[in-house]
Amino acid sequence: MEISQLGEFGLIDRLTQGLPTVNPSTIRGVGDDCAVIRNHDTDMLVTTDLLLEGVHFDLTYVPLKHLGYKSAIVNFSDVYAMNGTPKQITVSLGISKRFTVEHIEELYSGIxxxxxxxxxxxxxxDTTSSRQGLVISITCIGEADPDKIVTRSGAKDTDLICVSGDLGAAYMGLQLLEREKVASVGQKDFEPNFAGKEYLVERQLKPEARKDIVRELAQAGIVPTAMMDVSDGLSSELMHICNDSGVGCRVFEERIPIDYQTAIMAEEIDMNVITAALNGGEDYELLFTVPLHSHDKVKDLPGVKVIGHITKPELGCAMVTRDGAEIPLQAQGWNPLK
Amino acid sequence: MEISQLGEFGLIDRLTQGLPTVNPSTIRGVGDDCAVIRNHDTDMLVTTDLLLEGVHFDLTYVPLKHLGYKSAIVNFSDVYAMNGTPKQITVSLGISKRFTVEHIEELYSGIxxxxxxxxxxxxxxDTTSSRQGLVISITCIGEADPDKIVTRSGAKDTDLICVSGDLGAAYMGLQLLEREKVASVGQKDFEPNFAGKEYLVERQLKPEARKDIVRELAQAGIVPTAMMDVSDGLSSELMHICNDSGVGCRVFEERIPIDYQTAIMAEEIDMNVITAALNGGEDYELLFTVPLHSHDKVKDLPGVKVIGHITKPELGCAMVTRDGAEIPLQAQGWNPLK
Known part of the structure; x- marks a missing residue:
């Protein structure tokens, strides 16, 4: 069977089906942002990401220092998404012949x-040579209070759905970088034009993990009922939470946070900006649900927006458009196996 | 600067120079078989290995199930080498287009x-597509009693040097597999000839981690002063222990354990069998040092051999040949960056 028929999540489901765990310290295995390993009254969170040249990054326009930074950030983001704190990372590199020591130092400086x-x-x-492109594999270990770990499976009917920051900008940054790459072909001394779109480029090349949001939630005394980070696109992540929690959801088009640069770029390339926000991915914002009674608390959190609510499962997952129509959500996010 | 000028350990030294650690839980960072993370009265051990097609394995003769098995074992071995017990692994795969779901299931069955x-x-x-060959990145998390963790840096003058099992067989297995691969070129229905050399093939394709030795040591009440696993070759590992412990060593040629199949294969390919044992690598045996007064205990441990002793640093690292000559040890083991 072709792997693309199953997709990433289908393949993982198939490979890990009926996988037993034998160690009592293994609290949570495959299926969330992190695995959870218990040690007395502290939980260790473990997450890992594999980044391959030509699949996840294009060194034509990604500076090595930024690549190092982002490679670390995407792992930190998974730990914050469980309401934990990242503490340690391991970095494995596969290095092809065209890289010098200075190149790798540059990559490391970002990490x-x-x-x-x-x-x-x-x-x-671990450091080794690669016959092909650059390979970066980072594993992050974090800590969390067992009583405060937030998984994807705790969302309940009537919970509010919240998201930090804004969505779709990293995807539009990628479109912009690709456009300038195409424009540069065969041109000597080409200068890419990012004027007025610096935010998009920054969101693509130097994302941040929302440590601040996790801190704000703790200070406000809010423990989300479910949480994950938006790496594959809002639509895909919402469906993960609803699926794992056994619920449905309604999100409102007009509530989805979008930066004006994202909107301008979408117009320029003739793309529906909501599609970019729903399916673009790489935002590394936090998507979480809180009980309805927390509304007064979350509505005042800086950088957090309530975008909808959880429903009974039979209502399914849908976005309510500005004119009141309901469009079923689809997981059209980035599929790394296609 | 060319990366091959520095080699793997030189590059790692350069990249991690002056690397601060800020978390009190980080007990030991880069520089041993595992990192050590403390959590109350238990230490967590973390190790990771990156395996790339064409560099670390050749799918012409490595069955996917064996590859999966070995990929996990090499990580377990690093945890045992710190006197710990492996508990959890994460598995990241980069999969190229030529693999089907069934192929990946086969790989997973070995893991x-x-x-x-x-x-x-x-x-x-993490599971993603790869533009090139198969990429396998495994991270293993283990547990250890903080009082019993064994690093590379505790060897002392007069300590005995011990090694488990025998050495050089995995390297000879690789030579054999490569020889049969060459012989098979252009031949239809080629049947490789491994008669009388099954042990070599097994040592290369399906190594084991020496869990049994760690248990034996514990039962005998022995805590080694230094330990590591033999992955790059005895010579290279001995020099790591001596360097990190600030000591020298003498190992005796006649004491180095070698299987008769290894000796026969060495003769067939006209190679000095001691060179294979010293520099071959991939043995995944345990190399450790114990105080002199433990001699009576270690000499009776099944599968363990005393091969020499630790000296003052000014004596350097050398092998004493059968005729009494001293040959300085050199780290000629496998360099993944050459």
């Missing part, structure tokens, strides 16, 4: 910067 | 078998 800013220790890894 | 035998839980990972 080190991310570690410094987020208070994470680089504790190990 | 699952290794997990079953060694009592390890598969708790997560």
């Amino acid at each position: 080190r910067l991310a570690c410094e800013i987020y208070g994470v220790d680089l504790v190990g890894g | 699952r078998l290794a997990c079953e035998i060694y009592g390890v839980d598969l708790v997560g990972g």
